[in-house]
Amino acid sequence: NAGVTQTPKFQVLKTGQSMTLQCAQDMNHNSMYWYRQDPGMGLRLIYYSASEGTTDKGEVPNGYNVSRLNKREFSLRLESAAPSQTSVYFCASQPYGQVNTEAFFGQGTRLTVV
Amino acid sequence: KNQVEQSPQSLIILEGKNCTLQCNYTVSPFSNLRWYKQDTGRGPVSLTIMTFSENTKSNGRYTATLDADTKQSSLHITASQLSDSASYICVVSAEGTYKYIFGTGTRLKVLA
Numbered sequence: 208n209a210g211v212t213q214t215p216k217f218q219v220l221k222t223g224q225s226m227t228l229q230c231a232q233d234m235n236h237n238s239m240y241w242y243r244q245d246p247g248m249g250l251r252l253i254y255y256s257a258s259e260g261t262t263d264k265g266e267v268p269n270g271y272n273v274s275r276l277n278k279r280e281f282s283l284r285l286e287s288a289a290p291s292q293t294s295v296y297f298c299a300s301q302p303y304g305q306v307n308t309e310a311f312f313g314q315g316t317r318l319t320v321v
Numbered sequence: 322k323n324q325v326e327q328s329p330q331s332l333i334i335l336e337g338k339n340c341t342l343q344c345n346y347t348v349s350p351f352s353n354l355r356w357y358k359q360d361t362g363r364g365p366v367s368l369t370i371m372t373f374s375e376n377t378k379s380n381g382r383y384t385a386t387l388d389a390d391t392k393q394s395s396l397h398i399t400a401s402q403l404s405d406s407a408s409y410i411c412v413v414s415a416e417g418t419y420k421y422i423f424g425t426g427t428r429l430k431v432l433a
Contacts, residue, residue: 240419249424310367314362
């Protein structure tokens with residue numbers, strides 16, 4: 208049982224390049240999230256998907272797009288990377304987002320934009 | 322504004338000692354409060370989840386308390402081990418939302 212799997216683990220991009228961060232969970236969870244973690248700050252929500260077929264903006268969505276491909280997969284796309292998007296990105300999943308269920312996080316993707 | 326503040330920012334203790342980490346929040350209306358452990362280079366792992374009606378919840382050597390009246394929570398670690406060295410993050414969610422407010426964490430280092 209792999210839990211939440213993120214790929215890649217590390218990535219270096221040049222300013223203006225695009226890329227997609229992949230996330231997959233094998234726990235049959237309905238809700239999935241993308242966060243970024245920056246030094247000295249708490250995790251901040253970029254986008255979330257309450258259930259398959261729905262996505263909503265979080266606290267810091269600018270510069271990002273998401274796709275809930277199916278129940279298992281939730282991808283995050285940077286269309287034109289900027290140095291301000293240098294961060295560690297975490298994907299998380301939860302059975303249902305609005306009840307007191309445990310959320311599971313992936314290992315993170317460390318992204319550097321130069 | 323919904324906020325979660327944690328103290329101290331960092332803490333160093335000797336192996337075998339106890340410690341208590343603090344979390345104050347202003348999130349309203351309150352739904353639940355979670356404590357996570359995050360090892361360096363890894364994703365957060367859930368320790369406890371508490372709702373409004375719960376005052377105390379334990380997970381092995383970790384005991385979380387919640388005072389919903391004063392909007393304060395604490396995480397007590399008993400008989401610390403080297404493997405407890407990590408960041409501990411307090412997270413609060415507001416009722417009716419999918420959004421979680423994360424604290425900046427307390428970085429704990431346990432020395433032999």
